[in-house]
Amino acid sequence: MCKEVHISFSGQATLKNLNYQFKCPYTPIELYADKEKIQAILYNLISNAIKFTKPYGEINMQLWETENTVELSIKDNGIGVDPHVKEKLFDRFFQVKENSSASGFGIGLYLVKQFMDQHGAKISYESTAGSGTTFFLSFRKGKSHFGNLTIYEDVPSETFQTEDQAKLSPPTLKTDPNLLLSTQDLILIVEDNENIREYIQGIFKHDHLVITATSGKEGLEQAIKHLPDIIISDIMMEDSTGLELCSAIKNNPTLGHIPVILLTALSDAENRLKGTQCGADDYITKPFEKELLMARLKLCLKTGPTPAIFLQ
Structure with missing residues (x-):
């Protein structure tokens, strides 16, 4: 790892x-x-x-x-x-x-x-x-x-997975037939700023399937409908925060496996802490380099929480 x-x-x-x-x-x-x-x-x-x-x-x-x-x-x-x-x-x-x-x-x-x-x-x-x-x-x-913490040992130890292995867990039950038949990862982008939303969409649209939402509420609806492979969400939005969306995702038995990357302002240290506490898999400071976002997304897609790991 x-x-x-x-x-x-x-x-x-x-x-x-x-x-x-x-x-x-x-x-x-x-x-x-x-x-x-x-x-x-x-x-x-x-x-x-x-x-x-x-x-x-x-x-x-x-x-x-x-x-x-x-x-x-x-x-x-x-x-x-x-x-x-x-x-x-x-x-x-x-x-x-x-x-x-x-x-x-x-x-x-x-x-x-x-x-x-x-x-x-x-x-x-x-x-x-x-x-x-x-x-x-x-x-x-x-x-x-x-101590008394439960240790799970019946999980795969391999860090590097083949593409086929990575797609076995968790299953993606997308409802759109075009999404269901695709072998590409589905990314949900939740961002109320149109320019930033389109910029992030442009980064991934050539190698991934991308759907978008303009609010936390719409983002949750899209997540329930399509079960994306990963979610990228801004923290500060008009109708709700990305923290609320992340918490709703992680506390839903059907959605809890989906990695969530939160985008946060440089001075927003408190929200960055809250994001980690509510289960966010990663957070990235805005403005960000697209190469960093691509690398973080790739790693989140390939790995998941597991107590026994190989560090190499």
Whole structure:
């Protein structure tokens, strides 16, 4: 899974001419974990590394194991973090201010720390201002540290799926005959701004089936009618919020399997936290690069929540 997330950022790394590397063992490393939360952790750390590393810089990700732990590091030679920041870096809404257009980790590292704590795992970092930062993640092997939590072990461990395998779960019961016969993934875009809605539709219309809705209410109706493979929704809309739509989707037994990507404003940190709490699979800050949205959507389509995963 680490390799898959790493690859999803290759386009952004190439745009900045970064030396972007990932080292891992040849054999997969198994870990009991919530796949969605691990993905969110990696997304945040890698995207921050790219954001805070100047063109022609370096980002190195490494995965290894010890007898009792699984270890991961993400190292960059970017702008670094001032020494006085220390553990405040993981505080909610903490902002790093630098003499750079790239500033602020926002709520992302707060969530990373929360997700690591939920896994009984540890996160730390070393940094030198102006020279770069390395984040260290340490996960405990086994499952005894999860206490009485239910651990599901009867799920596929493979991270990479063939297209045919990916379409087996969950089944898509689209009611439109044209959609039913198509082998393409169906994307539902919920956005009340016509220009943004058409822009996102234009990104995916050549390789996917796309349907749209202009409100949360219409979006829920479309989801019930067509059972899309994934939903992209703005958070702020006139009749309802994307958070309400996401909550309705995730709490519906028929729709709960559908990944939801929320689009949020840069300063809307509170809604980003609420989005994660209501079950959103991912959130992307506006304005966004289309390559980032495409990569996130592709990964959401290929993966799903599973407690036992291979990290390679």
